[in-house]
Amino acid sequence: MQNPSPNWKLSAPVAADTQALVVSGFGRLETGRSLFVALPLDAGGAWVSALNEKIPVTEAARTGRGKLLDRAAAIAFTASGLERIGLSEATLASFAPAFREGMFQEDRLRRLGDRRKDKWLDTVIKGGPRWSGNVAAPETIDAPEAYSVGPEKVSSHIATDLTVHALILLYAHTEADADALVEEARAALEPHGVKIVHQLPLLLDVESSGISREHFGFADGLSQPLPYDADGAVERGGGPVTEPDPVHGVPLGEFLLGYSNGHQEHPPGPVVPGEPDAEDGGRPERAGLRPHAEARGFYDFGRNGSYLVVRELHQDVAAFWNAMNKASEIIQSKDPDATHITADWIAARVVGRDKEGHLLRPGGAAPAGRNDLPDNEFLFFDKDRHGFGCPLGSHVRRANPRDSLAPEESMKDTLLSAANNHRILRRARKYGSNLKDPGKDDGADRGLLFMCLNTDIARQFEFVQQTWLLNSDFHTLFEEVDPLVGPDGWMTLPEDPLRRRIEVQTFVQMAGGEYFFLPGMAALRYLALL
Incomplete structure (x- = not known):
């Protein structure tokens, strides 16, 4: 889609x-x-x-x-x-x-x-x-x-x-x-x-x-x-x-x-x-x-x-799901009452949406929007300012923070406008066959051919990559980067009354890339x- x-x-x-x-x-x-x-x-x-x-x-x-x-x-x-x-x-x-x-x-x-x-x-x-x-x-x-x-x-x-x-x-x-x-x-x-x-x-x-x-x-x-x-x-x-x-x-x-x-x-x-x-x-x-x-x-x-x-991005699907399973097992071993924390639960918070694409919010995923497709008209400040639904460091929130970075209510529109000044027009497609057993690597090459259009590479694509995805101090976080496309590290999962932390690995690796010019006719x- x-x-x-x-x-x-x-x-x-x-x-x-x-x-x-x-x-x-x-x-x-x-x-x-x-x-x-x-x-x-x-x-x-x-x-x-x-x-x-x-x-x-x-x-x-x-x-x-x-x-x-x-x-x-x-x-x-x-x-x-x-x-x-x-x-x-x-x-x-x-x-x-x-x-x-x-x-x-x-x-x-x-x-x-x-x-x-x-x-x-x-x-x-x-x-x-x-x-x-x-x-x-x-x-x-x-x-x-x-x-x-x-x-x-x-x-x-x-x-x-x-x-x-x-x-x-x-x-x-x-x-x-x-x-x-x-x-x-x-x-x-x-x-x-x-x-x-x-x-x-x-x-x-x-x-x-x-x-x-x-x-x-x-x-x-x-x-x-x-x-x-x-x-x-x-x-x-x-x-x-x-x-x-x-x-x-x-x-x-x-x-x-x-x-x-x-x-x-x-x-x-x-x-x-x-x-x-x-x-x-x-x-x-x-x-x-x-x-x-x-x-x-x-x-x-x-x-x-x-x-x-x-950017040709190789995805290690088995490593991703094995890491999600391991994280859920560690949490449940320390907190037997945390039966809701499954591999799917953690993976959804790494991404920021559930598998069907619905944004995570406090109390559950957001309802469907236009044409029964995932709602994309959401903003963060009013409904999930502190990331109890969609974590502050999730991939979705980092890739497009919308009004989330506003320090106070009066600045919501300003921060939304500022975020939109860094948007990219995405044209990516995946390559390679789907992995039949998500927990077992079959050795095949699969991933995403990431492609996006912008007129200012430095202010748009590079800004998103450096200042949002790979910023270890993004949105009040400390020494954490994007848990989906970043290197090994930690991710904070806010929960009430306590937060949880999981360890994430390198799941996505760049295999080649370049800046191209797409000419007019x-x-x-x-x-x-x-």
């Missing part, structure tokens, strides 16, 4: 120039593939055109009520990939610093909780991540193949053996359809020397109740922001959405470049220089790029694009002309 909140779409002119991934997780297409590709040196953009001819990138205009897709596709690029396609040095310099530096710049790795003091942390797979964009790699690589870069080649960056220059996302109804799409993509890419160096299956097994579950068994993807735009670029229910939703309202500019964000300004986006001597107006005009409103002589390459954060056409 990608978003039980009211559906929204972009106005017609905007939708025609925006990739559909911005407005849809393609929830009706149950399966898919993520193709991580590497480009040869001086790749140019002909391969982009060839791929788009065989598998057209889906425009946002093709989604919405009554528009059912049999297949869908999206494409995004790392900074190193855009360099190999042929974007100029000046254009590359106009991208956001976080994107240019990449996720594997040492300061960012420390900020994200992946690496510290020259060592990978336990929240990373053994031996270190498999892939990244290696965005600091030099243009010419002294290596047997043009698709890898050794660690000695990257200054202040940590290199991976596998270099990814672009991500192609394919969505379909069946496994056979998804496999066919992969072969179509391969046929388009190989003549241009573009290699698929890594791929993951994408799964969204929606149940009859309308929810889908991640591998730990909990309903996933339940809370999403609801964009609005004062100039009418967002529509819902047949009309423009110009005012924010009371709980989830976030300006469109937080997720799409070229529109006003939470600070009432347009986030800076990349630009390409004009070509005044070209007889036909040059590539920018042929591609349909607009002249930039402020940078004279440049075209707006970022408009209707976004930054896509991608005009920018994609520009790349194809290079």
